[in-house]
Amino acid sequence: MALTHGGQLRKVSEQYHIPVDEWLDLSTGIAPFSYPVPAIPQIIWQQLPQYSPELLTAAKQYYHCDNVLVSNGSQAIISILPTLWQKQNRKSTQVYLPFKGYKEHAQAWGNAGFEVHWYYDELPALEQLTSNCVLVVINPNNPTGKLFSRGTLTIYQRAVTERQGLFIIDEAFMDVITPNQSMSGYINGNNTLVLKSFGKFFGLAGLRIGFIIANQQWLTLLAEHLGPWQVNGPAQFIAVKAMQDAKWQAQQKEKLSQQRLALKKLLLNYFGDDINGTDLFLTVNLNNQSQAMYMYDSLCQQGVYVRLTDDQHSLRFGIPKPEDMERLSNSLGQIRLFP
Ligand SMILES: Cc1ncc(COP(=O)(O)O)c(C=O)c1O
Structure with missing residues:
Protein backbone atom coordinates (compact mmCIF):
# COMPACT_ATOMS: atom_id res chain seq x y z
CA MET A 1 0.00 0.00 0.00
CA TYR A 35 22.59 24.44 -2.89
CA PRO A 36 23.16 26.51 -6.06
CA VAL A 37 23.43 24.00 -8.88
CA PRO A 38 26.73 24.54 -10.76
CA ALA A 39 27.06 24.41 -14.56
CA ILE A 40 27.31 20.75 -15.52
CA PRO A 41 29.83 19.81 -18.23
CA GLN A 42 28.14 18.42 -21.37
CA ILE A 43 30.22 15.23 -21.16
CA ILE A 44 28.52 14.32 -17.87
CA TRP A 45 25.13 14.36 -19.56
CA GLN A 46 26.51 12.45 -22.53
CA GLN A 47 28.21 9.60 -20.65
CA LEU A 48 26.71 6.84 -18.59
CA PRO A 49 27.22 7.54 -14.89
CA GLN A 50 30.50 6.09 -13.71
CA TYR A 51 31.82 4.95 -10.38
CA SER A 52 32.95 8.20 -8.76
CA PRO A 53 35.87 8.05 -6.33
CA GLU A 54 35.47 11.85 -5.89
CA LEU A 55 31.93 11.38 -4.62
CA LEU A 56 32.97 8.69 -2.17
CA THR A 57 35.87 10.79 -0.89
CA ALA A 58 33.58 13.81 -0.49
CA ALA A 59 30.97 11.69 1.33
CA LYS A 60 33.59 10.14 3.65
CA GLN A 61 34.84 13.60 4.58
CA TYR A 62 31.39 15.09 4.99
CA TYR A 63 30.02 12.21 7.10
CA HIS A 64 33.32 11.41 8.90
CA CYS A 65 33.22 7.73 7.98
CA ASP A 66 35.37 5.09 6.29
CA ASN A 67 32.90 2.94 4.37
CA VAL A 68 30.10 4.43 2.35
CA LEU A 69 27.91 3.49 -0.61
CA VAL A 70 25.85 5.87 -2.70
CA SER A 71 22.27 5.14 -3.72
CA ASN A 72 19.27 6.72 -5.35
CA GLY A 73 18.10 8.18 -2.00
CA SER A 74 18.07 6.41 1.36
CA GLN A 75 14.57 5.12 0.53
CA ALA A 76 16.15 2.80 -2.07
CA ILE A 77 18.07 1.13 0.78
CA ILE A 78 15.19 1.09 3.27
CA SER A 79 13.04 -1.00 0.95
CA ILE A 80 15.62 -3.70 0.21
CA LEU A 81 17.17 -4.15 3.67
CA PRO A 82 14.65 -6.66 5.09
CA THR A 83 15.13 -9.26 2.35
CA LEU A 84 18.92 -8.85 2.39
CA TRP A 85 19.02 -9.27 6.16
CA GLN A 86 16.70 -12.29 6.10
CA LYS A 87 19.18 -14.06 3.85
CA GLN A 88 21.97 -13.40 6.34
CA ASN A 89 20.11 -14.29 9.49
CA ARG A 90 17.20 -16.66 9.00
CA LYS A 91 16.46 -16.63 12.71
CA SER A 92 15.62 -12.93 12.66
CA THR A 93 11.86 -12.34 12.80
CA GLN A 94 11.31 -9.37 15.12
CA VAL A 95 11.81 -5.68 14.48
CA TYR A 96 11.56 -2.72 16.91
CA LEU A 97 10.35 0.47 15.29
CA PRO A 98 9.32 3.96 16.46
CA PHE A 99 5.52 4.22 16.50
CA LYS A 100 5.84 7.79 15.31
CA GLY A 101 8.30 8.12 12.46
CA TYR A 102 8.90 7.74 8.75
CA LYS A 103 6.58 4.84 8.03
CA GLU A 104 8.46 3.34 5.08
CA HIS A 105 10.62 1.41 7.55
CA ALA A 106 7.58 -0.33 9.05
CA GLN A 107 6.14 -0.97 5.61
CA ALA A 108 9.35 -2.64 4.41
CA TRP A 109 9.80 -4.87 7.48
CA GLY A 110 6.11 -5.70 7.67
CA ASN A 111 6.01 -6.69 4.00
CA ALA A 112 8.96 -9.02 4.57
CA GLY A 113 6.95 -10.82 7.29
CA PHE A 114 8.71 -9.41 10.37
CA GLU A 115 6.76 -9.06 13.57
CA VAL A 116 6.69 -5.34 14.40
CA HIS A 117 7.17 -4.16 18.01
CA TRP A 118 6.46 -0.45 18.32
CA TYR A 119 8.27 1.72 20.81
CA TYR A 120 6.99 5.15 21.77
CA ASP A 121 9.06 8.15 22.83
CA GLU A 122 11.85 6.15 24.44
CA LEU A 123 13.80 3.20 23.04
CA PRO A 124 12.65 -0.26 24.15
CA ALA A 125 14.24 -1.43 27.41
CA LEU A 126 17.49 -3.32 26.74
CA GLU A 127 16.17 -6.48 28.38
CA GLN A 128 13.19 -6.44 26.02
CA LEU A 129 15.37 -6.86 22.94
CA THR A 130 15.16 -10.43 21.66
CA SER A 131 17.91 -12.52 20.03
CA ASN A 132 18.51 -11.74 16.36
CA CYS A 133 16.23 -8.71 16.54
CA VAL A 134 16.35 -5.65 14.31
CA LEU A 135 16.28 -2.24 15.97
CA VAL A 136 15.47 0.82 13.86
CA VAL A 137 16.10 4.31 15.24
CA ILE A 138 15.30 7.48 13.32
CA ASN A 139 17.68 10.01 14.79
CA PRO A 140 16.56 12.73 15.06
CA ASN A 141 13.04 11.47 14.57
CA ASN A 142 10.77 12.78 11.87
CA PRO A 143 8.21 14.12 12.84
CA THR A 144 8.79 14.25 16.62
CA GLY A 145 12.33 15.66 16.57
CA LYS A 146 13.30 13.25 19.35
CA LEU A 147 17.08 12.88 19.46
CA PHE A 148 19.10 10.13 21.14
CA SER A 149 22.69 10.84 22.10
CA ARG A 150 25.52 8.87 20.58
CA GLY A 151 26.28 7.58 24.07
CA THR A 152 22.82 6.01 24.36
CA LEU A 153 22.99 4.56 20.86
CA THR A 154 26.37 3.00 21.56
CA ILE A 155 24.83 1.07 24.47
CA TYR A 156 22.07 -0.20 22.17
CA GLN A 157 24.62 -1.03 19.50
CA ARG A 158 26.42 -3.30 21.97
CA ALA A 159 23.17 -4.94 23.04
CA VAL A 160 22.03 -5.61 19.48
CA THR A 161 25.45 -6.98 18.52
CA GLU A 162 25.42 -9.35 21.52
CA ARG A 163 22.07 -10.63 20.25
CA GLN A 164 23.37 -11.17 16.68
CA GLY A 165 20.86 -8.57 15.57
CA LEU A 166 20.85 -5.64 13.16
CA PHE A 167 20.97 -1.99 14.20
CA ILE A 168 19.69 0.60 11.71
CA ILE A 169 20.03 4.31 12.36
CA ASP A 170 18.26 6.60 9.93
CA GLU A 171 20.05 9.94 10.07
CA ALA A 172 18.08 11.72 7.33
CA PHE A 173 17.97 14.92 9.44
CA MET A 174 21.27 14.65 11.35
CA ASP A 175 23.07 17.31 9.26
CA VAL A 176 21.51 20.12 11.33
CA ILE A 177 22.19 18.66 14.78
CA THR A 178 24.90 20.26 16.93
CA PRO A 179 26.84 18.89 18.64
CA ASN A 180 26.82 16.07 16.14
CA GLN A 181 25.37 12.81 17.49
CA SER A 182 25.92 10.83 14.31
CA MET A 183 26.90 7.17 14.55
CA SER A 184 28.53 7.31 11.10
CA GLY A 185 32.06 7.01 12.50
CA TYR A 186 31.08 4.31 15.00
CA ILE A 187 29.98 1.30 13.03
CA ASN A 188 32.98 -0.71 14.32
CA GLY A 189 32.50 -3.69 12.03
CA ASN A 190 29.19 -4.46 13.70
CA ASN A 191 25.86 -5.07 12.07
CA THR A 192 25.21 -1.35 12.26
CA LEU A 193 23.87 0.52 9.26
CA VAL A 194 23.64 4.31 9.11
CA LEU A 195 21.37 5.86 6.47
CA LYS A 196 21.97 9.34 5.11
CA SER A 197 19.68 11.45 3.01
CA PHE A 198 21.40 14.07 0.87
CA GLY A 199 18.40 16.03 -0.40
CA LYS A 200 17.05 17.42 2.85
CA PHE A 201 19.88 19.57 4.21
CA PHE A 202 21.14 20.56 0.76
CA GLY A 203 17.61 21.39 -0.40
CA LEU A 204 17.98 19.15 -3.45
CA ALA A 205 15.58 16.27 -2.83
CA GLY A 206 14.82 16.03 -6.54
CA LEU A 207 18.39 14.84 -7.23
CA ARG A 208 17.66 11.52 -5.49
CA ILE A 209 20.91 10.81 -3.68
CA GLY A 210 21.40 8.98 -0.43
CA PHE A 211 24.17 7.09 1.30
CA ILE A 212 24.61 4.08 3.51
CA ILE A 213 27.47 3.72 5.95
CA ALA A 214 28.22 0.15 7.00
CA ASN A 215 30.96 -2.47 7.06
CA GLN A 216 32.48 -3.56 3.76
CA GLN A 217 30.58 -6.83 3.67
CA TRP A 218 27.26 -5.02 3.80
CA LEU A 219 28.32 -2.47 1.21
CA THR A 220 29.37 -5.20 -1.23
CA LEU A 221 26.08 -6.99 -0.77
CA LEU A 222 24.07 -3.81 -1.26
CA ALA A 223 26.11 -2.76 -4.30
CA GLU A 224 25.44 -6.13 -5.94
CA HIS A 225 21.79 -5.76 -5.23
CA LEU A 226 21.43 -2.19 -6.42
CA GLY A 227 23.26 -2.84 -9.70
CA PRO A 228 24.92 -0.21 -11.90
CA TRP A 229 23.74 3.36 -12.58
CA GLN A 230 21.93 3.93 -9.32
CA VAL A 231 22.73 7.63 -9.37
CA ASN A 232 22.88 9.73 -12.52
CA GLY A 233 26.06 11.61 -13.45
CA PRO A 234 24.74 15.18 -13.02
CA ALA A 235 23.48 14.32 -9.52
CA GLN A 236 26.90 12.92 -8.60
CA PHE A 237 28.64 16.01 -9.95
CA ILE A 238 26.42 18.36 -7.95
CA ALA A 239 26.68 16.29 -4.76
CA VAL A 240 30.52 16.36 -4.86
CA LYS A 241 30.53 20.16 -5.08
CA ALA A 242 27.92 20.52 -2.32
CA MET A 243 29.62 18.15 0.09
CA GLN A 244 32.99 19.87 -0.39
CA ASP A 245 31.56 23.34 0.15
CA ALA A 246 32.06 23.85 3.90
C1 LIG B 1 13.37 9.82 8.28
C2 LIG B 1 13.48 9.65 6.79
N1 LIG B 1 14.31 8.72 6.31
C3 LIG B 1 14.47 8.55 4.99
C4 LIG B 1 13.76 9.29 4.07
C5 LIG B 1 13.97 9.04 2.61
O1 LIG B 1 14.63 10.10 2.02
P1 LIG B 1 15.51 10.00 0.71
O2 LIG B 1 15.11 8.75 -0.02
O3 LIG B 1 15.19 11.22 -0.05
O4 LIG B 1 16.95 9.95 1.14
C6 LIG B 1 12.87 10.27 4.53
C7 LIG B 1 12.09 11.09 3.58
O5 LIG B 1 11.29 11.92 3.93
C8 LIG B 1 12.72 10.46 5.92
O6 LIG B 1 11.90 11.38 6.44
Missing part, protein backbone atom coordinates in the same frame (compact mmCIF):
# COMPACT_ATOMS: atom_id res chain seq x y z
CA ALA A 2 1.33 3.45 -0.89
CA LEU A 3 1.99 5.56 2.21
CA THR A 4 1.13 9.24 2.60
CA HIS A 5 4.09 11.63 2.54
CA GLY A 6 4.50 15.38 2.35
CA GLY A 7 5.34 16.89 -1.02
CA GLN A 8 2.15 15.69 -2.77
CA LEU A 9 1.34 19.20 -3.95
CA ARG A 10 -0.35 18.22 -7.22
CA LYS A 11 -2.79 15.98 -5.43
CA VAL A 12 -3.59 18.55 -2.75
CA SER A 13 -3.93 21.34 -5.32
CA GLU A 14 -6.55 19.30 -7.22
CA GLN A 15 -8.36 18.51 -4.00
CA TYR A 16 -8.60 22.19 -3.02
CA HIS A 17 -8.92 23.58 -6.58
CA ILE A 18 -5.97 25.96 -6.12
CA PRO A 19 -3.33 26.02 -8.90
CA VAL A 20 -0.01 24.39 -7.96
CA ASP A 21 2.01 27.61 -8.30
CA GLU A 22 -0.19 29.50 -5.83
CA TRP A 23 0.68 27.33 -2.84
CA LEU A 24 3.07 27.84 0.01
CA ASP A 25 4.38 24.30 0.36
CA LEU A 26 5.66 23.57 3.87
CA SER A 27 4.74 19.91 3.75
CA THR A 28 8.25 18.44 3.80
CA GLY A 29 11.42 18.66 5.87
CA ILE A 30 13.45 19.72 2.86
CA ALA A 31 15.50 22.91 3.31
CA PRO A 32 13.84 25.89 1.59
CA PHE A 33 17.29 27.11 0.47
CA SER A 34 18.93 24.88 -2.14
CA LYS A 247 31.41 27.59 3.65
CA TRP A 248 27.97 27.10 2.09
CA GLN A 249 27.16 24.38 4.64
CA ALA A 250 27.98 26.73 7.55
CA GLN A 251 25.80 29.47 6.03
CA GLN A 252 22.99 27.01 5.44
CA LYS A 253 23.08 25.88 9.08
CA GLU A 254 22.95 29.45 10.28
CA LYS A 255 20.04 30.37 7.99
CA LEU A 256 18.04 27.28 8.91
CA SER A 257 18.60 27.82 12.61
CA GLN A 258 17.43 31.46 12.37
CA GLN A 259 14.35 30.52 10.37
CA ARG A 260 13.48 27.75 12.80
CA LEU A 261 13.54 30.31 15.63
CA ALA A 262 11.35 32.70 13.62
CA LEU A 263 8.89 29.89 12.82
CA LYS A 264 8.73 28.77 16.42
CA LYS A 265 8.01 32.33 17.56
CA LEU A 266 5.20 32.62 15.03
CA LEU A 267 3.67 29.24 15.87
CA LEU A 268 3.67 30.05 19.58
CA ASN A 269 1.22 32.89 18.81
CA TYR A 270 -1.32 30.39 17.55
CA PHE A 271 -0.64 27.11 19.32
CA GLY A 272 0.41 25.84 22.74
CA ASP A 273 4.09 25.21 23.45
CA ASP A 274 4.10 21.51 22.56
CA ILE A 275 6.27 22.21 19.53
CA ASN A 276 9.28 20.07 18.72
CA GLY A 277 11.50 19.40 15.76
CA THR A 278 14.81 20.26 14.17
CA ASP A 279 16.17 23.09 12.04
CA LEU A 280 14.42 21.41 9.08
CA PHE A 281 10.87 21.20 10.44
CA LEU A 282 8.74 21.93 13.50
CA THR A 283 5.87 19.72 14.63
CA VAL A 284 2.97 21.20 16.56
CA ASN A 285 1.38 18.58 18.75
CA LEU A 286 -2.31 19.33 19.17
CA ASN A 287 -3.17 16.02 20.84
CA ASN A 288 -6.58 16.32 19.27
CA GLN A 289 -7.43 14.77 15.93
CA SER A 290 -10.42 16.97 15.07
CA GLN A 291 -8.48 20.13 15.85
CA ALA A 292 -5.42 19.05 13.85
CA MET A 293 -7.60 18.16 10.86
CA TYR A 294 -9.48 21.44 11.16
CA MET A 295 -6.23 23.44 11.19
CA TYR A 296 -4.81 21.41 8.30
CA ASP A 297 -7.95 21.97 6.22
CA SER A 298 -8.16 25.67 7.11
CA LEU A 299 -4.55 26.20 5.99
CA CYS A 300 -5.09 24.22 2.78
CA GLN A 301 -8.13 26.32 1.93
CA GLN A 302 -5.75 29.30 1.93
CA GLY A 303 -3.15 27.51 -0.19
CA VAL A 304 -0.80 26.69 2.68
CA TYR A 305 0.19 23.04 2.66
CA VAL A 306 1.62 21.52 5.84
CA ARG A 307 1.87 17.87 6.83
CA LEU A 308 -0.88 16.34 8.93
CA THR A 309 1.01 13.58 10.73
CA ASP A 310 0.06 9.91 10.30
CA ASP A 311 -1.73 9.82 13.67
CA GLN A 312 -3.57 13.01 12.63
CA HIS A 313 -2.86 14.63 15.99
CA SER A 314 -0.09 17.00 14.90
CA LEU A 315 0.93 19.35 12.12
CA ARG A 316 4.46 19.40 10.80
CA PHE A 317 5.65 22.69 9.31
CA GLY A 318 8.63 22.80 6.97
CA ILE A 319 10.92 25.80 7.54
CA PRO A 320 9.65 28.77 5.51
CA LYS A 321 11.86 31.26 3.68
CA PRO A 322 11.92 34.72 5.32
CA GLU A 323 9.78 36.13 2.48
CA ASP A 324 7.07 33.50 3.14
CA MET A 325 6.67 34.23 6.85
CA GLU A 326 4.11 36.98 6.34
CA ARG A 327 1.87 34.78 4.23
CA LEU A 328 2.03 32.00 6.80
CA SER A 329 1.33 34.46 9.61
CA ASN A 330 -1.68 35.95 7.74
CA SER A 331 -3.07 32.50 6.96
CA LEU A 332 -2.78 31.38 10.58
CA GLY A 333 -4.39 34.66 11.66
CA GLN A 334 -7.37 34.09 9.32
CA ILE A 335 -8.31 30.77 10.90
CA ARG A 336 -11.42 31.01 13.03
CA LEU A 337 -11.26 29.54 16.51
CA PHE A 338 -11.63 25.78 16.53
CA PRO A 339 -15.36 25.20 17.12
